Amino acid sequence: FMKNQPPQERAFQQLVEIKAMEPDSSLWGQNFPNQWSTLQKTKTNNIDTTYAGSSQFSWLEKDPRQVILFWGYPFSKDYNDDRGHMNALEDVRATKRLNLNDEDPKHTPATCYSCKSSDNPGLWTEIGMEAYDKMSFNEMTPNINNTIGCANCHEAGTMRLIVTNPALDEALEAQGKHWEDFTRQEMRTVVCANCHVEYYFKGDGKYLTFPWANGTEIHQIIEYYEELGFKDWEYPDAKTPMLKAQHPEYEFFTAGSTHYNAGVSCSDCHMPYVSEGAAKFSSHDVHSPLLNPEQACGQCHTDSEYVVRRVNLIQEQVANIKIDTENAIIDAINAIKLAAANPNADAALLDQARNLHRKAQFMWDFVSAENSTGFHNPEYALKILAESTNLARQAQMLAAQSVNDMTLLETGVYDKMDPKPTPAK
């Protein structure tokens, strides 16, 4: 009986032996048919919820303000909602955000494959992440044959959860943390941080880096980028040095959310236990928990209808305030563009305006690119949006002051646009 045996020693019964970092999930699947068959469902999921779901709808069409906000950056061309894990490889190859012209210095690096394939752990071990990231996306393509799979999250043999992405390992180290010391429950969140985090490409080697050296709270991340003087792109005409935020689920959820503080992990909601016959196992069909709230929330919350109604309310409030913030940033962009076109503009004031625009937009994006429409940490979302709106309006005022032109104080610029913007070409 198992309690006479220290749990560390309890091993899974394995029919087939799996070699370390085996990229082919179907081999692992012979040992664990339940996990494999549920993982495969992520391929065909396509049901939507009010604010998310698995259909890959276009954010640029759903909210054309984002075309303006990302103007001059590939995200203004193509930006879809995410879908299931097994589509990762197909989707990264299909996005119009790629630049596959290796002659162009701005071509897409191999780094973009980092979170899309179970071939990576093996490749990183073999050639090292530095060499990997120096290659172009094109050059890497022949080495990548598998989409996300078991090797991205598990150690073969023991099946324990591990950090497979060297960028995560290094980011934790930079904070003096070692994932090897984490408890099993902590790993049920940290394993998602292999990918669901804000990142940037450091230097010419496009080295994958998480901006966490000062901490993972939003102001610490902004401070990090300020110290580094980093920018993702320059906003056309306005000339603001912009930052793009990307899926910071981990940073957002762990910033003191109700659930995180109560010890709940990502996997508790997104990979709830399901039973197949007598035994239960973790569903590997990862998607919106609003599609199976009975399983995802129902064990902790007896009234799962109640919590789902609550999610609706939270998301609606966040979505509405997010639109106010977008409008404020668009008004600011309009003003800064007009000011920048004026050769007599006061450079110091205009730069202050740009700095506030940069921060306001990164803060907004941190909430917007986070995929739960605020649910992972509702108060944090609203707090950040309140701060962002305040900065955006101040950016607009500074831009107007820089050229002493009252017309720059125009508000509601987006609402007056007709027709509304469409995705860039």
Place this chain on the structure above:
Amino acid sequence: FMKNQPPQERAFQQLVEIKAMEPDSSLWGQNFPNQWSTLQKTKTNNIDTTYAGSSQFSWLEKDPRQVILFWGYPFSKDYNDDRGHMNALEDVRATKRLNLNDEDPKHTPATCYSCKSSDNPGLWTEIGMEAYDKMSFNEMTPNINNTIGCANCHEAGTMRLIVTNPALDEALEAQGKHWEDFTRQEMRTVVCANCHVEYYFKGDGKYLTFPWANGTEIHQIIEYYEELGFKDWEYPDAKTPMLKAQHPEYEFFTAGSTHYNAGVSCSDCHMPYVSEGAAKFSSHDVHSPLLNPEQACGQCHTDSEYVVRRVNLIQEQVANIKIDTENAIIDAINAIKLAAANPNADAALLDQARNLHRKAQFMWDFVSAENSTGFHNPEYALKILAESTNLARQAQMLAAQSVNDMTLLETGVYDKMDPKPTPAK
């Protein structure tokens, strides 16, 4: 055992018969010594928490921004944190907000006694609320001999909870609701709405009225005041027609908060059951639940330390954003005052600025005057503050436009003040 006995049929044993609306709580106390002795504790409580508590500290000293925000209104003279129920009468008589000069048309009406005494239910029944409210505070004083007591919440004899304030009765009626139909659990919240609500004095008769005809959500309340063209005072120099919000605990808590939606009532947290020997009763020592979280929260939350830490986090976030909002409104006031002093100001733009100032400040006050520093409904608090800040900044921009003067876009006006303002005389 009790589950075989419907609770409705268990009657109270009463030693002394209490006449209807008996104002003297000590008589009721002969029947219910536990309730009476705990109620008496509210007299001497004086422990503070981080953001509230029972010591009656001055808000104007704790946050001198509020002196500016309430300038021209009695609240800029004297505004303390509330303390226990049995101090109500003493405190209303002592506040410097009173104007006891009955010759002055702005003298304080008797209406100010409405929520401070157990004599009221009897008086209202005898002379009617209309006649009551037409008297001056001075004239009413001899009739008021008891502070808040049993008769404000209970029906003598049955001891059931009742609506005693005609203003609440009428406000519910206006929404087509009848408190007699409410369940016991609902009454455990509604009984507090006799007093813990936003109110105004209607017309020259100073008739106590709750602005709920359109609903109790903040935008419905604002709409109500807009339709009525009501103002509490005019902001000096800026000439904005202002609204003051006052302790809207009921409206705020019931606007879809987690706890309200989950069926939790005010009394669950503020009047938890306690035991004295074998008997279990509702503590009538109403105060901050952070002073007895084991009792107040522990019945529902197994980890009461966890929830208290959470309250801290929520309140800190709300308190910080609230300061941002105050700063934005002060910047707007500054701009509007300067614009109003300019005879060439564009009147239409300046009026728009005033209208936004009016709304922004009412929204801020709705959160600020609510006594839980956001905890009763955290997301609602942050959402309202985000909207308020946005409006305040737009008010400032409009004021600057109205006089075509960039210097009105100055920000951080409060921070530059030295010395900081002190309470008005």
Place this chain on the structure above:
Amino acid sequence: MLKNPFIIAIAAAVIALGAFVFVTDAPAYGGSAPETCANCHVMDSQYENWYHAPHEKWTECVDCHLPHENFVAYYLEKGRQGAKDVYAFTTGNIPVAIRASEKTKEIIQENCIRCHQETVESVVMGAQPFGRYCWDCHRNVSHGARGASGVPYQDSTLYPVK
């Protein structure tokens, strides 16, 4: 000289114990009927919530709260807990909210696994210890929707949800 008071003391103790056993029906406390535990009305709410929770059909208090690996451990722990409970009850040293101690929690966890071994076998296995309580998720299992709630009349179905 010394012997008499000693005998008297022993006799007195025996009489007192006899009276105690008679008056309090102490032997019942050696049994396992849930009503016994609920004798102390301080545990009314746990009883009520257990009674209405899904496990009432299958379990008694002791199935979860006492160790079952062997009968020595069972009675040792029963004695230890009982003594503690009676001490707390008679001295009136009753905490505001009664909470399971860490030791109790470990015992309960063992018991969940004892009955549900087959179900949880594959999920509690693995290279790292499971390290969390079953009722972190199964919050309603033993004592109702919100744990051992002591608040009566709390019924959200009675309350309109906006």
